[in-house]
Amino acid sequence: MLKNTLLKATEAGAKVMQQFFHGEFKISNKDGINNLVTEADHASEKAIFDVIKNDFPDHFLLSEEAGEIFMDSNYKWIIDPIDGTVNFAHGIPICCVSIGLEQNGEMIMGAVYNPFINEFYFAQKGFGASLNDNKIEVSKETEVGKSCLVTGFPYTYLDNKNGPLEVFARLIRKGVPVRRLGSAAMDLCWVAAGRFDGFYEHKLSAWDSAAGFLIVEEAGGKVTDFSGKYYSPYQPHIVATNGKIHDELLLWINDEF
Numbered sequence: 120m121l122k123n124t125l126l127k128a129t130e131a132g133a134k135v136m137q138q139f140f141h142g143e144f145k146i147s148n149k150d151g152i153n154n155l156v157t158e159a160d161h162a163s164e165k166a167i168f169d170v171i172k173n174d175f176p177d178h179f180l181l182s183e184e185a186g187e188i189f190m191d192s193n194y195k196w197i198i199d200p201i202d203g204t205v206n207f208a209h210g211i212p213i214c215c216v217s218i219g220l221e222q223n224g225e226m227i228m229g230a231v232y233n234p235f236i237n238e239f240y241f242a243q244k245g246f247g248a249s250l251n252d253n254k255i256e257v258s259k260e261t262e263v264g265k266s267c268l269v270t271g272f273p274y275t276y277l278d279n280k281n282g283p284l285e286v287f288a289r290l291i292r293k294g295v296p297v298r299r300l301g302s303a304a305m306d307l308c309w310v311a312a313g314r315f316d317g318f319y320e321h322k323l324s325a326w327d328s329a330a331g332f333l334i335v336e337e338a339g340g341k342v343t344d345f346s347g348k349y350y351s352p353y354q355p356h357i358v359a360t361n362g363k364i365h366d367e368l369l370l371w372i373n374d375e376f
Contacts, residue, residue, distance in 0.1 A: 307331025
């Protein structure tokens with residue numbers, strides 16, 4: 120029942136994205152520069168909520184736009200109704216619905232769906248990860264220098280030591296290709312699918328990574344914070360790799376290589 124609800128909710132949000140895409144919709148700005156929210160974000164969120172509340176009215180909801188809808192429950196749905204809103208608002212089809220399901224503080228399921236390129240990612244704890252129902256695995260690259268990486272830049276941050284620009288410059292000056300696509304959930308899924316060898320970012324929220332980090336782990340990858348410790352989506356730093364380049368990438372990020 121939980122899996123069925125997760126899939127239905129993800130599909131409902133994606134259907135709303137398709138209805139608004141390339142159309143006219145209202146766009147406003149949240150705190151910070153280019154931190155957009157659109158009419159479509161709210162509509163997608165409502166469609167997702169309707170599915171979950173219908174099946175599990177007593178479950179906790181955490182969503183980017185609505186915030187926390189607290190319920191005394193062992194289950195928490197962590198929702199990004201449109202991850203990659205800036206891309207979406209500009210008609211760039213690198214955006215998706217992302218929903219993670221947590222039970223007693225542990226992520227047990229995650230789904231990420233980009234309807235514009237027809238890619239539906241799903242993972243269940245202990246059961247592996249899939250793309251459009253086909254099993255996926257991380258890449259086999261063993262060296263950062265031969266890797267293709269992806270990152271993101273927060274809209275507001277202090278330009279401090281080992282900040283986003285400094286780490287980015289360190290890598291590209293050594294010839295390491297680093298992409299910036301604008302959707303952390305898609306970045307994580309493409310690590311899981313073996314397209315990227317690793318992903319790192321300095322400032323994410325829980326809804327950005329809740330589903331994607333489980334998908335990476337279930338595809339055989341490794342996810343930690345910048346110190347190499349257990350990853351929690353409730354702290355900002357993330358490193359997700361195929362596992363084989365993980366320790367080396369941490370050295371690059373922390374300027375210890």
